[in-house]
Amino acid sequence: MxxxxxxxxxxxxxxxxxxxxxxxxxxxxxxxxxxxxxxxxxxxxxxxxxxxxxxxxxxxxxxxxxxxxxxxxxxxxxxxxxxxxxxxxxxxxxxxxxxxxxxxxxxxxPGISILNFVGKTGLEEYKFGRIVSIPFWQQNYKPKSFYAYIKNNISSALHTLCLLDLRISKEEKRFMTINEALEILRKVDEEKILSNRLCIAMCGVSSAAEEIVAERFEDLSRKDFSKKAFPQCLIICAELNEKEKEFVGLLG
Amino acid sequence: MxxxxxxxxxxxxxxxxxxxxxxxxxxxxxxxxxxxxxxxxxxxxxxxxxxxxxxxxxxxxxxxxxxxxxxxxxxxxxxxxxxxxxxxxxxxxxxxxxxxxxxxxxxxxPGISILNFVGKTGLEEYKFGRIVSIPFWQQNYKPKSFYAYIKNNISSALHTLCLLDLRISKEEKRFMTINEALEILRKVDEEKILSNRLCIAMCGVSSAAEEIVAERFEDLSRKDFSKKAFPQCLIICAELNEKEKEFVGLLG
The missing domain is CATH 3.40.1010.10 (Tetrapyrrole methylase, N-terminal domain)
Structure with missing residues (x-):
């Protein structure tokens, strides 16, 4: 039918x-x-x-x-x-x-997705490059292909939306936190392109507990997101234009 | 308030x-x-x-x-x-x-936008690069910055969603057709990166008259989209992976 x-x-x-x-x-x-x-x-x-x-x-x-x-x-x-x-x-x-x-x-x-919210950060929708997913690392499986995409986005002056992994089954419910993502990113960042880079953490997108925080990579890593609302995602910013600087500065 | x-x-x-x-x-x-x-x-x-x-x-x-x-x-x-x-x-x-x-x-x-529909073409959402807008050309104003972005997307193996210009005021209602966009693209394509390239035309997205057509750049240019439904937009494809080839082949 x-x-x-x-x-x-x-x-x-x-x-x-x-x-x-x-x-x-x-x-x-x-x-x-x-x-x-x-x-x-x-x-x-x-x-x-x-x-x-x-x-x-x-x-x-x-x-x-x-x-x-x-x-x-x-x-x-x-x-x-x-x-x-x-x-x-x-x-x-x-x-x-x-x-x-x-x-x-x-x-x-069609349905509303997390992509419909990136503009809420103050960044321009048109200045996003390829979206990446950051997968959980396991003992013998530590994929890092997303790093090349982030590097490429940055060198093209494009922001990167990083979607964070999750495991949902009848037995298990596990969501990657922004901290876990930052830790994986720190480990793959051989060229130190993330050092001192502006990143935007989005927690509980669209829920009453929604929170959007813009900080340098290192400062964000020192915050604890494990108790914040989900879904969580992370944006790695490329160079901001003047409007974006103004808008992102008004966050919170 | x-x-x-x-x-x-x-x-x-x-x-x-x-x-x-x-x-x-x-x-x-x-x-x-x-x-x-x-x-x-x-x-x-x-x-x-x-x-x-x-x-x-x-x-x-x-x-x-x-x-x-x-x-x-x-x-x-x-x-x-x-x-x-x-x-x-x-x-x-x-x-x-x-x-x-x-x-x-x-x-x-948030609201549903044309971005929520790109997956309907069979292309992967994650394989899109920067979105571009193609503006109407005027006598003394023929912007072509979008061409550099398309080139950059293609060289990063990323598809490009091209949004087409429109003029709406109390006096006027004018929408760029896919043909007008293709004509502007043909004029800016000094490096012939669009020649023989797979493109996807989307007409009347989300309406009862929705139509999605995948063809080579030149073949698409020979079709007449002026009588098709709006909104219209155009996707310029980079290299397709195996899944995408299969999915795009099932269009129509």
Whole structure:
């Protein structure tokens, strides 16, 4: 029948009127529960808004059983809710394109993502380069490809939005803090491009506990973000223009 | 009292539940009517949704009379609606920061923008570089700074979202078509980096008439986009990875 893939933003009230309308027509609604999380509220609030039960799906439900999931979409009108925007993760694009390949009718509804908030820092949206993700480091796996991208952004006078890793499963919920990200960045910064560099920490984006702090790399590292609200992300600034200097100076 | 700056997305039904709630509490609602436009629907639909009259503001109302506007916000709870997201234009950031400087309480509500749709092309959100704007060329003013940014993006293997200029005033409504943008690009392309390059045209983003077409630069130039839906924008692709090749191949 149909698969609606719907971005729901960072909290239940970010949902659009279009999405509410479309979800009310669905036979069954699922929510992807492993690549992101609510800044505030929960799926329960979305159940009240839509008047429908919402079933969580974890990585093993969706990636391991994609065939089953798509089979259901052949016979029913189903919705898959994605925290933030629909396309932020390759895994969600894969679901969309597999459905298309199978000839299932699909519809994409966009949602507010953390990208919609970068302007709130005072930095210009047009002066951002490639977005990077900072992954958790493990004993034998310490990826650092993001460092080359940050370097390249800086040398092109572009700011870098760093998205921080997270682990969500039925058993575990672990979010990378800004401190952990800064520590990984310190370790990869062989060329000392981050030394004394202005960085902006964003905590609890869009929640009542939202906090945006601009400081030098070293000063930010001395703060404790572990008790601050999530989602957290980090912006590494390139050279600021005059307007940006003024705007960032007005933060807080 | 308070100034709420609210992104309303590309069409009335993109408005979030949060925005509807907050707008209903306002004494007066204005809509900025000169840097963007609705993909479908109009401010009339937002009047029905919020139950309030919405007053349009043009450049001369807002930039020329910012003091008056902010004075009103000192005594009332007012909202300024922005098509798309709040921070896409420097002029809106200026209003926000001027209000903050005057000690007026401000609130920012994010909205869906054209950036939330780039993933729909099959390209990865993380592989976009700096966004550029392509301005109308005039007799004595033919800016081409965007060309250097596109070149830099390509050499960093990053795609470029090109936003197309528009002129909206009480007297005039003029939108740059994808053809006009391609013609300007052809003229600035001294190094022939665009020759034979894959480009993606997006027309009527988020409207019922939405159309996404991926073709080589020259082939796209031979199509006529003047009768297609607006907003229109153009993506200049860098090298595609395997997933992207597969996904872009499934367009249409």
């Amino acid at each position: 149909m698969l609606i893939i719907c971005g729901i933003g960072l909290k239940p009230k970010h949902i659009t009127l279009e999405a509410v309308e479309r979800l009310k027509e669905c036979d069954r609604i699922f929510i992807e529960a492993y690549t992101s999380y609510f800044a505030e509220g929960s799926a329960k609030d979305l159940e009240k808004i839509t008047g429908k039960k919402i079933f969580p799906l974890y990585r093993e439900d969706l990636e391991g059983n994609l065939e089953n999931f798509l089979d259901m979409a052949k016979r029913n009108k189903i919705a898959l809710l994605i925290l933030g925007n629909v396309f932020s993760a390759t895994t969600h694009m894969q679901i969309y394109y597999e459905a298309k390949k199978k000839g299932i009718k699909t519809e994409i509804l | 308070m100034l709420i700056i609210c992104g309303i997305g590309l069409k009335p039904k993109h408005i979030t539940l949060e925005a509807v709630e907050r707008l209903k509490e306002c004494d007066r609602i204005f809509i900025e009517a000169y840097t963007s436009y609705f993909a479908e629907g109009s401010a009339k639909d937002l009047e029905k949704i919020t139950g309030k009259k919405i007053f349009p503001l043009y450049r001369e109302d807002l930039e020329g009379n910012l003091e008056n506007f902010l004075d009103m916000a000192k005594r009332n709870k007012i909202a300024l609606l922005i098509l798309g997201n709040v921070f896409s234009a420097t002029t809106h950031m200026q209003i926000y920061y001027e209000a903050k400087k005057k000690g007026i309480k401000t609130e920012i509500l």
